[in-house]
Amino acid sequence: MKVLSYSSLLGTILSAIVSWVMERDINAWKLKRNKDLILIVLTALVGGVIRPNIQVWFTRMKGPLYVSLFKPFGIAFATTFAVCFFSNSLHYGSVIGTTILGMGYYTVMYGGQIKGNEQETSCDDSSDSLGKKIPLLQEEMEV
Numbered sequence: 001m002k003v004l005s006y007s008s009l010l011g012t013i014l015s016a017i018v019s020w021v022m023e024r025d026i027n028a029w030k031l032k033r034n035k036d037l038i039l040i041v042l043t044a045l046v047g048g049v050i051r052p053n054i055q056v057w058f059t060r061m062k063g064p065l066y067v068s069l070f071k072p073f074g075i076a077f078a079t080t081f082a083v084c085f086f087s088n089s090l091h092y093g094s095v096i097g098t099t100i101l102g103m104g105y106y107t108v109m110y111g112g113q114i115k116g117n118e119q120e121t122s123c124d125d126s127s128d129s130l131g132k133k134i135p136l137l138q139e140e141m142e143v
Contacts, residue, residue, distance in 0.1 A: 039086065069109060072102035 023029070031037050075098055082088040 035086065065109070065113070069106075072098075072105055075102070 079090065079094070079098070083090050
């Protein structure tokens with residue numbers, strides 16, 4: 001947790017320095033509409049507080065594979081909210097590219113799950129295996 005905090009702090013400092021170098025006009029940093037302020041606050045709230053807590057909760061409940069399955073949904077939700085609430089434009093290339101990436105991601109995850117299941121069944125069918133599973137530290141050796 002400490003490494004993550006330092007990494008986030010360093011990223012914030014570097015982003016501030018690069019932003020200051022690239023845009024020195026003070027008027028460009030002023031928020032002109034109330035939507036901009038709401039967007040910043042909601043992004044910080046959802047991205048920094050709500051999402052990590054939900055991911056930790058799902059990881060404890062179902063395991064790390066279950067949490068990673070929601071990654072393509074995050075892209076779709078962000079795009080939907082940007083188009084509906086913040087009048088961003090949606091391009092066909094972005095939709096097609098995101099669809100292809102999502103399908104590829106789920107294909108890889110499905111392949112990993114199938115491969116894991118095949119290894120478990122091949123290990124269970126071998127003649128060298130004992131009939132029961134014993135944790136490594138509690139294994140009893142017969143002489």
